Amino acid sequence: MFAQLVRFDWNTRSVLATLVVLLASVPLIYVVINSGQLSFPQWTNLWSARLPELLTNTLTLALLVALGSFVLGVSSAWLITRRDFVGRRLAVWLMILPLTIPTYVFAHIYTTLTEDDGWLGAIWIGLFGPDNHPPELYNVFGAAFILSLAGFSYVFLLVSDALSRSRVDIEEAAQLHGLSPRQVFWRISLPMLRPAIAAGLALVVLHVVSDFGAVSMLRFQTFTLSIYLQMEGRHNLEAAAGLSLVLVLLSLSFLILERFFRDRQRYYSAAQAQKPKRRRATRMELIFIWFWLGGITLFAFALPLAWMLAWTYEAWLQSLITEEFWGYVQNSLIVSVAAASLATVAAFPVALFHARLRNRISQGYLHLASIGFVLPGPVIALGILSFVLSMLPWIYGTMIVLLLAMLIRFLPLAVQAQEASVQQLSPSIEEAGRSLGARPWENLTRIVIPVLRTGLVSAWVLVFIDTLKELPATLLLRPTGFDTLPVRIWIEASEEMLELAAPASLMLMIGTLPVIWFLMRQHDAASK
Numbered sequence: 001m002f003a004q005l006v007r008f009d010w011n012t013r014s015v016l017a018t019l020v021v022l023l024a025s026v027p028l029i030y031v032v033i034n035s036g037q038l039s040f041p042q043w044t045n046l047w048s049a050r051l052p053e054l055l056t057n058t059l060t061l062a063l064l065v066a067l068g069s070f071v072l073g074v075s076s077a078w079l080i081t082r083r084d085f086v087g088r089r090l091a092v093w094l095m096i097l098p099l100t101i102p103t104y105v106f107a108h109i110y111t112t113l114t115e116d117d118g119w120l121g122a123i124w125i126g127l128f129g130p131d132n133h134p135p136e137l138y139n140v141f142g143a144a145f146i147l148s149l150a151g152f153s154y155v156f157l158l159v160s161d162a163l164s165r166s167r168v169d170i171e172e173a174a175q176l177h178g179l180s181p182r183q184v185f186w187r188i189s190l191p192m193l194r195p196a197i198a199a200g201l202a203l204v205v206l207h208v209v210s211d212f213g214a215v216s217m218l219r220f221q222t223f224t225l226s227i228y229l230q231m232e233g234r235h236n237l238e239a240a241a242g243l244s245l246v247l248v249l250l251s252l253s254f255l256i257l258e259r260f261f262r263d264r265q266r267y268y269s270a271a272q273a274q275k276p277k278r279r280r281a282t283r284m285e286l287i288f289i290w291f292w293l294g295g296i297t298l299f300a301f302a303l304p305l306a307w308m309l310a311w312t313y314e315a316w317l318q319s320l321i322t323e324e325f326w327g328y329v330q331n332s333l334i335v336s337v338a339a340a341s342l343a344t345v346a347a348f349p350v351a352l353f354h355a356r357l358r359n360r361i362s363q364g365y366l367h368l369a370s371i372g373f374v375l376p377g378p379v380i381a382l383g384i385l386s387f388v389l390s391m392l393p394w395i396y397g398t399m400i401v402l403l404l405a406m407l408i409r410f411l412p413l414a415v416q417a418q419e420a421s422v423q424q425l426s427p428s429i430e431e432a433g434r435s436l437g438a439r440p441w442e443n444l445t446r447i448v449i450p451v452l453r454t455g456l457v458s459a460w461v462l463v464f465i466d467t468l469k470e471l472p473a474t475l476l477l478r479p480t481g482f483d484t485l486p487v488r489i490w491i492e493a494s495e496e497m498l499e500l501a502a503p504a505s506l507m508l509m510i511g512t513l514p515v516i517w518f519l520m521r522q523h524d525a526a527s528k
Contacts (some may be wrong), residue, residue: 054243065208080095080160081278097301333468346414405477
């Protein structure tokens with residue numbers, strides 16, 4: 001690969017792609033460098049003092065959340081995809097809408113609701129008496145409950161898409177051979193869904209191991225929280241880098257395992273395979289469907305939304321939604337717009353380079369540009385901070401540092417969104433433009449960009465939404481006095497200021513709705 005890299009044509013596109021990939025690799029490079037500064041006794045102390053507990057907590061949490069997301073995601077996808085019932089379209093929306101609520105908002109809301117004077121706490125005490133307090137959420141089971149509600153929608157989306165394209169003739173053949181519907185599900189349908197389930201659970205697990213907001217509010221020690229405390233509380237960058245390196249290796253292990261199990265379970269559909277038809281639900285099935293989906297909706301969306309609306313109304317009555325609050329909204333929009341624009345521009349040469357070259361070099365560039373997928377926010381913040389302090393100290397504490405972290409964190413989203421559109425751009429179109437006398441810049445603006453407009457818009461929206469919700473990197477790298485909505489939620493929640501946290505949470509949820517619209521379009525296209 002190195003020999004190929006030396007020989008191939010270094011045009012403008014390849015140079016820009018190389019620069020973007022090098023920038024994306026900065027956090028990982030500096031994490032490796034900083035962790036290499038730890039001596040053997042320090043590594044030994046880190047292992048004996050911190051790593052066993054962090055590994056146990058993180059792996060246990062990932063396993064429980066994967067199990068919870070599997071049950072909620074697969075069951076809801078099966079009911080919605082295989083049964084036709086009143087309100088089915090609404091049910092699809094209700095299963096996806098939990099993605100609009102960040103995990104730290106979920107954690108803050110449910111720790112409030114389950115207090116003795118909270119909505120759920122009062123119901124619990126009314127049912128079981130004043131001597132029986134509501135279940136404690138400040139443990140691994142509470143964290144698993146919160147993260148399962150926040151993450152099952154990823155499994156739902158991938159499994160429902162797989163079910164909409166599955167071969168119903170195999171299931172019908174199994175029934176003709178005497179298998180009951182339950183046996184068909186467990187022995188035929190579920191095994192064929194393994195690739196989609198593996199992909200969905202891998203996405204959920206990666207979110208779990210990189211989550212900071214929920215575990216910090218629940219005070220549950222995982223790698224991300226420990227890394228943040230090492231950086232912010234103890235100012236020990238070397239120890240934080242050592243923990244970050246272990247976390248990166250853990251994330252890569254999950255990705256490798258997911259790819260291994262998915263490759264072992266490949267299924268192919270015939271070109272003329274009959275698509276599954278939804279059977280009309282009976283009255284008893286309809287009751288069960290809405291009891292189950294309604295219960296999921298109640299805890300995953302309705303209760304959090306009701307809490308946000310109630311406390312936002314309380315804040316409005318008390319005139320707490322002031323110019324200062326709208327300043328936080330403005331700061332969030334400034335960072336999100338700037339990061340989305342930068343990521344969309346930076347991802348363009350990488351996506352175009354991969355689409356045009358299609359070899360091991362371009363594939364390697366694509367993987368390196370996707371480093372942000374396996375680097376949690378605190379790890380990226382650590383790498384950027386180390387790089388800036390050693391190479392560019394004059395920009396420390398400025399908005400540039402924060403935007404660099406956001407660019408690297410969400411560059412993979414922009415690359416993936418654009419790559420699909422780039423595949424539809426035939427090289428002959430560009431060659432025709434050049435043959436007609438168009439200069440490179442004119443060719444780009446009048447031919448290439450209009451063809452790729454959909455992918456560019458999708459990339460911008462996806463990065464904008466995720467930047468809007470990003471907490472740990474913003475918390476660590478923001479300029480002094482520059483607070484965003486996630487930062488204010490984190491601060492107000494720690495001080496039990498419900499009237500101030502609710503409006504910020506509601507604004508984040510509203511700002512995330514565009515990405516749900518994009519997901520619904522994709523889901524509808526797959527269902528047709």
